[in-house]
Amino acid sequence: KAKVHYTTNTIFTRYTIVTMADEDANQEKPLMNENSRPNGGNRPVITLCSLPHGYIGIVAPMFAALAFLLAINATERCNFISVKTYAIVNNTITLRRSHSTGIWLTEGNNTICEPYPSNTPIDSKIVSSRVFSIMAPIIGGVGMIILCMSACVPMRAVIWNSTGVLLFLACFLQGLVLLIFSTDFCTIIRPGVYTSCAVSQGAAICISAMFFWFAAAIASMKYNPPDVKSLGKPIGAPTERTVTTEETRPDGTKIVTTTTTFD
DSSP states (O other), X not given: OOOEEEXXXXXXXXXXXXXXXXXXXXXXXXXXXXXXXGGGGSSOOOOTTSOTTOGGGGHHHHHHHHHHHHHHHHHTOSOSEEEEEEEEETTEEEEEEEEEEOSSEEEOGGGOEEEOOTTSOOOHHHHHHHHHHHHHHHHHHHHHHXXXXXXXXXXXXXXXXXXHHHHHHHXXXXXXXXXXXXXXXXXXXXXXXXXXXXXXXHHHHHHHHHHHHHHHHHHHHHSOOOOOSSTTSOOSOOOEEEEEEEEEOTTSOEEEEEEEEEO
């Protein structure tokens, strides 16, 4: 009597389960049982730093990291705003002095950055600007770290979307750094003296940081990642492909092989 051997291959991307059936024995003989497969038969276990959310999931972390670097760079400069002092004599305006100043530093002799002189009046607008320049990168930095971790560890959708709130807050605080433009030496007009303040490199970088905080927040809230509760859970629906081949040997034995691939 000719024997018929059935071989079934089920491939889960990185591993294969093979079972063989003999017509005479009328029972399956598993070569790899359910418990010996990785993750008990689920799809492959996600490894660290394998971009579990896909490449689109790194857009928000990149925007947040860029905003963080710009926010730090903007506050360390002494050319945040450009200050020009004019003298008014006989209805004639003459430029008396032009210099730059920053949140923490001001432009001294030979355009060298140095701390504010001790006799410089520091009003509430400068103090507020300094406070917000510290809070923005701290709060935004927390959101950046969470988003960067998503490249290694799958994030729940609620955590991912909540991070967007932190980034919106960082954007708002970054904008409040511009309160320095309403400080006394930019707004007070003394008899015969007029002062104007304009955006310099530091302020332009601060505005750029605002844009990237906002872009990171939008990217994190628009992209809804899979709600993965553990590293071993399936991500998305697998694609199933089944191929059946049949071979008859000279002795009359028939080999039927069925391969099912999930990827």
